[in-house]
Structure formats: structure tokens, C-alpha cells
Amino acid sequence: MSPVRRAFHIELPRPLRQALHSLETQGGVCRVVGGSVRDALLGIAPKDFDVEVYGLELENIAKALAPLGKTDLVGKAFAVVKLWTHGEEYDFAIPRRESKTGSGHRGFTIEANAHLSEFEAIQRRDFTINALLYDHSKGEVIDYAGGLEDLSNGILRHVSPAFEEDPLRVLRAMQFAGRFKLELHDETAELCRRIGHEYWTLAKERIWLEWQKWASKSKSLAHGMRALEKSGWICYFPELNALRGLPQDPLWHPEGDAWTHTLHCLDALIRETDWLELTESQRAPLAFGVLCHDLGKARCTRWALKRGEKHWISPGHDNQSVWLAEQFFESMRSPLEIREKVMTLVGNHHFLNTAPDEGHSDASIRRLSKRLAPATTRQLVYVMKSDHLGRPPLVSEAQTARIAKFEERIRELDLVESAPAPLLLGRHLVSRGLKPGPGFKRILDQAYDAQLGGSFRNVEEAEAWLEKNWNKLNC
Template identity: 40%
Template sequence: MTGAPVRQRVPGLVDLSATARALLDAVRAAGGRPYLVGGSVRDALLHPGRRPKDVDVEVFGLALDPLVESLSAVGQVDEVGRAFAVLKLRRGGEDFDVSLPRTEVKSGPGHTGFTVVADPATPPRVAAGRRDFTLNALMYDPVAEEVLDFSGGLADLRAGVLRHTTAAFAEDPLRVLRGAQFAARFGFRFAPETAALCRSLAPAYRELPTERVWGEWRKIGEKGVHVGAALAALDDAGWLGHFPQLARLAGVPQDPRWHPEGDVLTHSGLAADAAARLADAAGMTGDDRTVVVLGALVHDVGKASHTQVRADGRITSYGHAGAGVSPAEEFLSGIGAPPGLIARITPIVREHMVATGVEGRPRAAVVRRLARRLAPATIGEWSLVCGGDHAGRGAGSGPNPTIGWAEVAEEVGVAERPGKLLLRGTDLMALGHSPGPQYAPVMTAALDAQDDGAFTDHAGAVEWLAMAAADGRLDAWLAQGPTDRALPGGAPTG
């Protein structure tokens, strides 16, 4: 990195709140030189006019204690990151990360083997060299209204290139996954020399705590719109093999009539991209969006083991939906996804072929049963993943075949959750039957009848039970004994 930065004047680049301006004024009054750094500068250059969600400030020329004192006059200061020379300022619902330039002294093995020392005298050029990529090393001087570029970050940002700033990049191998995350969010790609450095870091993946790995994949799920670019970045970096359930999809062929886009890995990236667009159009955020995006990414992982090229040249993958549940769970567990999120994605994988070949609107009973099989996922989430599947086929993309299913789900009230079992154990007790596991076959039959539309409220369930008692079915069910079939919500049998 050169000593003098390229300076580009950009008046009003970052739209700052009143609290942000008060923070900067307080630091300057205390003798510090504050610069905006990181994502707020990058994103302002990518999307001028948007107020940044997060504002990070790096302060030069001011020690930690006077910095704390100056910030305390603005809002509440959280010093939990003091050991890393990072403070958090809170006021009026806004949070700001305020840091000092620091040096890191190697003190042990791995990415945690460093001692952090705050050094206010560090030149901005050196501080910028500690950052991961050149486009994240850009600084903005809010007084001079200039962008400071020490390493060609402006050109890389325009070109969509992820280039490491210095050899310090290798100190934390998580930066490779951060690069993949930026690829997913912005469509960026690694510079050749950075890809080569990433490949040399591939063995260090095992040093990364799972929670840090999940932090990057979570952002892909919550913010990614170019998931296919993330897969390409991981492949270029030599890191795709760390996710074998995805890597095995490379080169797996598909019937070109239905999938002219290429192999299963290509389709998976395109499907996740399409699912992200559908989720955004539906207003999804957080875990809900992640379920849809990652669900689309892994929906076809079963094709790795269930694809066959027949003697006549036809390519089939019968049974791949069910076969995909286990590898999808392995992938999600391996990247640290929370169990509750995994529980929502895997049934979507299992059921993503249900609507294929069904013309028109399905029967209400079919949709009710699907809602039960999908829980805790929803029909809406399943529909968006299926929509991504059909829109992620390049020239072969088509309309979402599950729209009618989602409409029926809304009409019968199972769009968000399956219907609650309406028959109660007390209804059987009212007929003189003692509580016990023998209730289970009755409740199972009641659930089937309810899903078939035989009744829609509790009164109807009681009437149905009376009819079953009158024609002898109730006694037959009670004589069957316990059943292994799960009932919704752990419905009581006694």
C-alpha cells in the first residue's frame, strides 16, 4: 500500500443522523480525527442517497479513556469491546461502533492467537491495511468530505473485485467466507491473487468456530441476492469442498429439457437467487428469508446420489427429494444453523416435488395434509422455494406451480400453520371411555376426517364422533391400541 491515499471529494456521501453528527463533533472537540469506515462508506458509494443502517467510526489521535469521556457526553457507552479497542455508543435507538486503530501481536496459534493493542498514533494508511478487502478499506473524512483510498478500493468497487489489502488478510481465514458473503450480497468476485491466497488458507477452515461460520452463512440467507456468485467464489477460492453436500452437485447432469441451465450446482445457485427475489417481494426478513434462500440452495442435494443416466440417454433423479433430507441436514448442521431453522428447511426439501404434475388447484384435503407434513415450515415458505426452483432454470425457467396451493391454503386457514385437532380427549370421556393410549387411533382417524373436510369446528367433531360410535367404528379404533403416528402439537390421547 502506498503512503499517500487517492482522495476523491464526494460531498454529502453519507447521510448522517443527528446523533452521528453529534458523535463526530464530540470526538473532534476532544482532539481526535474521526473517519467513517467499512460498510457505511462502501454501501454509500454503491447506493448514493441511502442512510446507512450501521455507521462505524475509527478515531485517530485520541487515547481510549478520553474517547470514552467524549462519547459519554453524547449517549450511553458500552465498553464490552474495550480489550479490542472497540466501543459501542447508543442513543435514541441508534448504535455506533467506535474504534481506535490497533496493532495485533501474534501470541498463539489460530485466528484467536493475537493480543490487541490500541495505538492512536497509527497512520490511517496502516489502519486501512488491517482491513480485509480494498473496497472495505475506504475511509471517508466527514469534514473534508473526501474518500481516502490507500489501495485501489474505488477501482475494485467499480469493477466488483474482492482484492485483499495486505498479507494481514491471512491472519483470519474467516475472511474467505466474508468474501463469499460479499459475493452473495453484491455479485463480487475474488481477484486472482486473492483467490490464490484463499486457496492457501483452505486447511485453516477447521480452526474456525462454527458460530463464526454460521455468522457469514446467516448473512447470505438474510441479505444474499447473488447466491450463485457466492458458490462461484467458494469454488474459485478452493473452499467449496468444505461444504461437500454442495460440492458433490458440481458436474451432476440434469435432463436438458427441464434444466437447460446446466448441472445441479448451477441450478442450485440460480434457484437460491430466484428464491431471494421472491422472498424480498414477499417482504421476508431475518430467519424467514433465510429459510427460503437456504432452502432453495439445498433443495436438490439429493440428486447427488439419485441421478441416473439411462441407457437411452435420459437423465432421471427419482426419489431425490426424500433423499435430500439427510444431506441438507448435514450441510446446515455443519455450518452451524440453529436447530429450529434446520427443522423448517428439511421438510421443504422433502416436499418440494409435491406440486409437480398436478394440474390446476389441488383439493383442500391435499393442502391440509401438506401443511402438516411441512410444519414447522409454512406453505408460504415452501411455495417460495418451489417458485425459486422453477425460476432458477435459465432459459427453461417457468411459472411457480404452487400458486394455487398457496391460495387454497389461505382459503382453508392453513397458510401459516396446520389446523389444530378439533376432537378432544374429553369428548371420548363424555361417551364413557376411560383415558389412555387407546385414544390414539381415534384421534388419528379424527385428524384424517378433519383434513378431508368432514367437520370444521368442535361441534362438528363431536357429531362425527357420535356417528362413529353409532356405526361401530369407534369401538374398532379403541380396540386397535396405541399408534406410532404423531399428532399435531402433541395432542393428548387421554
């Protein structure tokens, strides 16, 4: 099969160019493959470079690369030689076929063949956008599968029927769709649905890794969720699936059902905030916070009287969302650090909706900041803004003003990044002759609650408060 060839220049690192030259001197034909080619075409600086070497056996590849740095056949079972040089790691692989021998992500046998054709070699790859080859000697991208056109048209499409052999590719489709704003091809979606039963063979840690990439690397979080829905695999995440078709009152939610609202909120997070400018570790809790903020509606939504008329209402859904978010994260054994942040964000995302006419007091906002930990009031603002702006075309001027006022208040109270540090400490109790023991925590907890309530603002006032309340506290 004759490929499409497009002139294109990828600036390869000098050590990699030296390695390619050494292999070509020995008679090898080298092609840079995979994500680095895709990223370069998208204007993203490539980070990880993988090379496929045709015409040389593994031992000859290792021998040619040995003078350039440390080499290792740690990937021998996968026909890979690793090279470490100038602080970077490069993989050099022999073309191979993969045959399905069992269930799951790892049920394969590898058949390396240095003399496979390029067309045969790319058949094992997942998506056409990842099946592009780069010929550095001619400065050309080589495309056997239509990846260039798919990349241009925003389509995520499988390379061959071999796609079905690795069920993890369905979740990779989710995160690729989000990262590169792609729509899942109809035929690829059908293959995904066909292998749905294989979901249960995947290691939970691998499932989490794909979700983490979606939450931290996406350019369009909603694209990823649409791919998950179209693939049919949203059914394996029942907390999300329950939002589909879940009615909302059009008076407050003209955009449609709860799932549609969630997708609009994910769009708003990217469009209306500086989310894309944050680090990847900062992005993930916010993405999940927005994704999970209304999970509880599936438990609370009912048709009932409100202000004398029948409406769809979901009272208490913020509290219900907490344990459903935990259930969602537990299903893939996510790290506790991120799930704890998300749970506090979803449980408090209606904080401004319960404000009295004069607004929340300083004490109420300070207590909120403590309740949110390990998340912060700053992170809560992202979720509240996204929730508010995820109801197109409806925008409430009153809610916009409330959020702006809240941001002003948390800055004034120095609560943007954390709750107040306790002013009264154990050493203050020791100085009064109290020996460390079980009573310490009780007294310090009461003191901290008083501090949040505004009873004192500095150490001197804290000590005065302790003096005044000592007999009551030490009973």
C-alpha cells in the same frame, strides 16, 4: 501514500456529530470507517457507525465522551471505547495493528497506536470496500486501497496479505459477494485457497453466522455461491460440492450440471418472486430451501432407461435431499427452527410432479400442509417456482399452470400459512367420560387424520364423527 479523495455527504446522527466534535476539540482526528461508509456509497442507509480516532489515547477518548452518555472500556483489549447515547451505541477505536499468534479467527495480538497513519491502520482490514474512511469535517471519502473503484466495478478484493491471518474472512467473502453482487478477485481467491486448512479452526457458530447473513441479506444469492466455489472452500461443504459436475439430462435441464441448476434456481428466487420484499427471517428458509432442494441428486443420479431411451435420471432425490440438508446444517450447528423448515421443503418440492391427471385432491393438499410443518405451503411455492424457472431457457407451460392452480387451491382451502387446526380436542373426549391418558393421543391423531381427509369440516361434524366411531376408537 496519497489516497483518492471523493466529495461525498453522509448524514450522521446528531449525537454522533456531537461526539466527533468533542474528540476533535481535544485534538483528535476522527474518521468514520467500515461498513457504514460502504453502505452509504451504495445508497443503503447506514445503521452501525464505527469511528477511528487518531492522536488521542484510549483514556482521553473515554474522558471526552463521558459527558455525552454512558461510556465503557469493555473493548479495552481491542482499544475500543463504547458510547451509549440517545438509545444508540457507537464504537470509538484507536488505530491498531494485529499480529497473528495462533490458529483460527481469534489467534491475534492487538497493538494499539494512536499515532499510526491512516494507511497503516487500514492494512488490517479485510476487503477494500470495507477500508474506506469518511472525513465528516470535509465531506470526503478517503480511499487508500482502491475500494471506490472496486465497489464501482463489483469486485471483492483483499486489502493486504494480512487477509490470510483470519480464515473467517473467506466466509465473509461469501456473504459480502451475495449481499452486494460482487465477484471475488482472482488474487483474493488464491489467498482463500491457501488458508483452506484453517477452516477446521473456526467455531461452528461463527460459520453459521456467515451463512445466515448470506441467506437473509443477499441481493444475489448466486454471487455468494460463486465466491464460495472460487475460493475453494465449497469443498468444506461436501453436500454442495457433490453437485458440481453432476450430470443432468439436457432434455429437462439444458442449463448444465446440478450445481449450475442450483445457481439458476437461486437467481430465479430473487428475480421471479417477491423474496427481496420479505423480512430477513422470512428469506432465510427459502434461500436454504432452494440451495438444498437437489442435494439428493448426488446420491440418486444414474444413466438408465426412461421411456425406452437412456437418460440421466435421479429418482427419489427429493427424499435423499432431506437427510443431506440435515447433515449440511448439522455441520455448522444451525438452529433447529430453520433446518426443520428446510428439510420439509426439500422433501416435498416434487409434490406437483406426482399429481394425477385431475390434480391432487383436497385431502392430499391438506395432508401436505401438515407434512410441511413447521414450513408452509406458501414457502413451498417459492421453492417450486425457483426450481421450475432454474432451467433456462426451458419453461414448461404445464408446470407454470400447475403451480398457479396449486396457489389457487391453497388459498381456497385456507392453507397458505398453516395446516388446519384440529377440530376435535381433548375436552371433547373428556366430555364423553374418557380420562386423560395414553389413549388420548391415539384417538386425537386418528380424528385429525380423518379431518384432513375431509370426514368433517367443523366442530359439530367432528362431534358427530366421534359419536359414530366411538366404539371403534375406544377399544
